[in-house]
Amino acid sequence: MPEKNQILKELEERPTEPNYSHFENYMISIFGKTLYMLFIHNYTKKMWGSEPNELTSNWAINRIGLKSSNSKVFEGEWQGLPIEGYTKLFENMVKDIPIEYNCKSFNNNDDVVLFSGRLDELCKYKFGVLGYRSLEFKNKLNDEWENGDFGTINLPQNPIYIRKANFNVLYQQDKQDSLIQYQKAVPTDDFNKPMYPINTKENFKLKIRYLKEVCKSKKIIPVGRLGLYKYLNMDKAISLSIDILSLIEKWRNLRPKERYSSLSLLLNKF
Numbered sequence: 526m527p528e529k530n531q532i533l534k535e536l537e538e539r540p541t542e543p544n545y546s547h548f549e550n551y552m553i554s555i556f557g558k559t560l561y562m563l564f565i566h567n568y569t570k571k572m573w574g575s576e577p578n579e580l581t582s583n584w585a586i587n588r589i590g591l592k593s594s595n596s597k598v599f600e601g602e603w604q605g606l607p608i609e610g611y612t613k614l615f616e617n618m619v620k621d622i623p624i625e626y627n628c629k630s631f632n633n634n635d636d637v638v639l640f641s642g643r644l645d646e647l648c649k650y651k652f653g654v655l656g657y658r659s660l661e662f663k664n665k666l667n668d669e670w671e672n673g674d675f676g677t678i679n680l681p682q683n684p685i686y687i688r689k690a691n692f693n694v695l696y697q698q699d700k701q702d703s704l705i706q707y708q709k710a711v712p713t714d715d716f717n718k719p720m721y722p723i724n725t726k727e728n729f730k731l732k733i734r735y736l737k738e739v740c741k742s743k744k745i746i747p748v749g750r751l752g753l754y755k756y757l758n759m760d761k762a763i764s765l766s767i768d769i770l771s772l773i774e775k776w777r778n779l780r781p782k783e784r785y786s787s788l789s790l791l792l793n794k795f
């Protein structure tokens with residue numbers, strides 16, 4: 526890279542303790558200014574539709590870091606995709622469980638309801654709208670793919686798209702044609718479903734307010750990425766949900782403050 530010397534100098538000069546004051550400062554304290562500008566700044570603006578200095582740093586810790594050139598983003602021992610995709614996997618998991626779809630209200634019995642939809646919707650948006658980001662996908666057949674070792678390639682400098690994915694690589698298929706999917710981050714609306722909580726300070730404050738509000742209810746426990754307004758990967762979303770099971774039995778008998786502190790305690794683990 527032409528900027529190599531400057532990058533090495535900035536890496537040398539990094540502070541011993543990262544600067545957690547906001548996302549941009551945090552990233553610069555880890556990557557140095559030049560790498561930050563090349564790989565993170567534009568990507569962040571496209572991804573979140575927010576200025577990087579408006580975002581908090583907490584969600585990025587353990588998620589975005591400096592790695593050597595041959596390491597991968599995820600380092601879990603077990604990685605992959607179900608052979609027939611997730612829809613089939615979940616269909617099989619719930620096939621013997623009676624499910625009622627499109628219910629417009631909760632029933633009145635004593636059951637506790639786990640709610641995996643968006644937290645602000647659950648409270649009828651009474652304190653305002655929580656920002657969620659969504660993605661739009663554009664598929665191209667047999668488009669250019671630079672490196673067959675990687676299923677997803679980030680596009681930090683592209684003016685529109687944040688990244689592209691190659692399904693032949695992701696599914697380890699040896700096919701002549703390849704489907705390349707370009708991903709563009711967009712605001713949530715009726716068509717674009719909420720996918721990512723946007724970690725600004727304002728949203729964080731609003732989330733706490735909503736969680737306290739939900740904890741007044743004996744009946745409902747919010748769960749998952751949308752319900753808890755937390756940027757969770759799949760393994761963490763599942764692990765947290767399993768932990769939340771321990772709350773179901775006692776939820777009705779707890780006071781609102783106790784519900785909130787039990788939930789916060791679990792959330793802080795992730």
Ligand SMILES: Cc1cc2nc3c(=O)[nH]c(=O)nc-3n(C[C@H](O)[C@H](O)[C@H](O)COP(=O)(O)OP(=O)(O)OC[C@H]3O[C@@H](n4cnc5c(N)ncnc54)[C@H](O)[C@@H]3O)c2cc1C
Pocket residue numbers: 641642643646660720721748749750751757758759760762
């Ligand atoms: C584009 C993209 C790529 C990702 N890639 C990875 C990856 O590579 N690895 C990884 O580990 N994780 C990845 N994730 C994250 C992963 O998808 C989430 O961690 C996981 O889906 C969270 O599970 P969840 O149950 O919390 O929420 P969700 O999977 O979002 O499930 C919430 C469910 O609630 C339903 N719902 C919403 N509102 C209502 C309502 N009002 N009433 C009833 N139902 C409702 C929704 O339809 C949905 O089925 C990715 C996410 C996205 C968006």
